Amino acid sequence: MKQMSHLDDIPSTPGKFKPYFHRTRWQSSVAKLAFWSLVFVGLIFIFFYRSPVSSNPADPSRRSLRTYSWGGPAWEKRVRSSARLRTRRGFSVLVTGAAGFVGTHVSAALKRRGDGVLGLDNFNDYYDPSLKRARQALLERSGVFVVEGDINDAALLKKLFEVVPFTHVMHLAAQAGVRYAMENPSSYVHSNIAGFVNLLEVCKSANPQPAIVWASSSSVYGLNTKVPFSEKDRTDQPASLYAATKKAGEEIAHTYNHIYGLSLTGLRFFTVYGPWGRPDMAYFFFTRDILKGKAISIFEGVNHGTVARDFTYIDDIVKGCLGALDTAEKSTGSGGKKRGAAQLRVFNLGNTSPVPVTDLVTILERLLKVKAKRNIMKLPRNGDVQFTHANISSAQRELGYKPTTDLQTGLKKFARWYLGYYNGGKKAAS
Numbered sequence: 001m002k003q004m005s006h007l008d009d010i011p012s013t014p015g016k017f018k019p020y021f022h023r024t025r026w027q028s029s030v031a032k033l034a035f036w037s038l039v040f041v042g043l044i045f046i047f048f049y050r051s052p053v054s055s056n057p058a059d060p061s062r063r064s065l066r067t068y069s070w071g072g073p074a075w076e077k078r079v080r081s082s083a084r085l086r087t088r089r090g091f092s093v094l095v096t097g098a099a100g101f102v103g104t105h106v107s108a109a110l111k112r113r114g115d116g117v118l119g120l121d122n123f124n125d126y127y128d129p130s131l132k133r134a135r136q137a138l139l140e141r142s143g144v145f146v147v148e149g150d151i152n153d154a155a156l157l158k159k160l161f162e163v164v165p166f167t168h169v170m171h172l173a174a175q176a177g178v179r180y181a182m183e184n185p186s187s188y189v190h191s192n193i194a195g196f197v198n199l200l201e202v203c204k205s206a207n208p209q210p211a212i213v214w215a216s217s218s219s220v221y222g223l224n225t226k227v228p229f230s231e232k233d234r235t236d237q238p239a240s241l242y243a244a245t246k247k248a249g250e251e252i253a254h255t256y257n258h259i260y261g262l263s264l265t266g267l268r269f270f271t272v273y274g275p276w277g278r279p280d281m282a283y284f285f286f287t288r289d290i291l292k293g294k295a296i297s298i299f300e301g302v303n304h305g306t307v308a309r310d311f312t313y314i315d316d317i318v319k320g321c322l323g324a325l326d327t328a329e330k331s332t333g334s335g336g337k338k339r340g341a342a343q344l345r346v347f348n349l350g351n352t353s354p355v356p357v358t359d360l361v362t363i364l365e366r367l368l369k370v371k372a373k374r375n376i377m378k379l380p381r382n383g384d385v386q387f388t389h390a391n392i393s394s395a396q397r398e399l400g401y402k403p404t405t406d407l408q409t410g411l412k413k414f415a416r417w418y419l420g421y422y423n424g425g426k427k428a429a430s
């Protein structure tokens with residue numbers, strides 16, 4: 001027997017079109033419809049609000065939806081004062097990624113020599129943000145204000161150029177790391193491609209247009225086997241999405257130089273290391289794990305082939321960056337229009353002496369006075385290449401670039417910093 005609900009007990013209200021229509025049932029249907037519509041709209045809202053994101057909570061494309069607070073007279077005053085030069089012939093430089101490893105060192109060096117420096121950083125959590133905050137505090141003490149914001153925020157960038165007529169942009173903000181690209185590919189597109197284009201769009205419309213020096217990467221040489229790597233070599237076989245986005249950046253730079261007369265210099269950094277470094281890099285997490293007594297994985301090539309890197313010390317890289325800024329010619333465009341040919345350059349900034357990763361570990365063992373638990377494993381196919389080696393003759397000739405720090409000396413300085421910063425290794429780096 002059919003069970004009747006209490007709604008079925010209520011007499012129907014005859015209607016012209018639907019004689020069987022039941023008022024209460026109708027009201028309840030409307031209520032149900034309204035309820036489910038609300039749920040549906042809510043779900044759509046949630047979907048779109050979170051839509052550019054992957055399920056990975058560390059996805060920086062989600063972080064772009066974060067709202068940063070900027071603007072107002074006090075903020076503008078800080079921006080202006082940080083970017084003010086202290087020498088007559090100095091530069092006024094916007095440094096993106098200023099709370100990053102290279103960004104912090106370059107910003108501090110520029111400020112030391114009297115240039116005006118304004119930092120920009122989104123403080124994302126790709127690695128421990130407290131390290132970025134500590135670098136920011138360091139910069140604050142030397143008079144560099146780091147604005148919190150994303151290079152994808154066109155309104156913020158336009159505002160910065162309204163407040164300060166920057167002569168140069170040192171563009172170091174990027175999603176770094178070759179292996180992480182398999183975990184979170186969209187973050188590379190977001191920062192290294194979309195963010196770079198957004199920055200160039202603002203630069204091309206600025207009056208005056210700044211000269212731009214930016215970080216490319218040794219990884220653009222990809223699977224090349226001819227060494228040392230020269231700027232003239234092919235760069236069309238990247239081994240990681242990271243490398244592919246840096247290569248894309250070089251092509252994008254060509255376009256903006258060609259169409260808008262922007263002066264652009266790309267620097268191909270070779271595995272930069274040193275104090276205040278990046279915890280996602282091998283020398284850094286090897287140090288942390290050796291001190292913790294945890295095993296480290298050391299990669300080797302096929303047939304026990306050596307995996308090696310042209311490790312380059314941060315102070316040498318800083319000199320290369322300053323050399324690039326000092327020799328950068330002015331952009332030629334104005335009002336978004338090209339007025340003549342502009343400079344377009346790319347340089348290797350390496351050390352020209354590759355060191356096997358096994359030797360890097362031996363040096364760390366000596367410096368830390370702890371034996372590493374070595375776990376030798378085959379180089380995974382996740383973005384790594386077997387070796388890198390820079391030919392730096394071009395940078396030497398044009399930028400006066402001359403690296404002077406060998407790996408042993410550089411790692412000693414890194415280890416001293418690490419032990420000081422992490423309280424003798426007791427406070428473990430995350």
Ligand SMILES: O=C(O)[C@H]1O[C@H](OP(=O)(O)OP(=O)(O)OC[C@H]2O[C@@H](n3ccc(=O)[nH]c3=O)[C@H](O)[C@@H]2O)[C@H](O)[C@@H](O)[C@H]1O
Nearest residue numbers: 176177217218219269270271281282283297298299357384
């Ligand atoms: O020159 C660059 O343009 C890039 O340099 C850096 O990449 P890489 O040279 O790959 O540095 P890094 O990860 O420190 O691995 C170092 C070595 O340790 C090996 N390695 C790594 C991890 C591991 O667990 N074991 C291991 O043997 C590994 O096989 C490698 O041989 C930057 O991270 C990158 O952002 C980009 O700037």
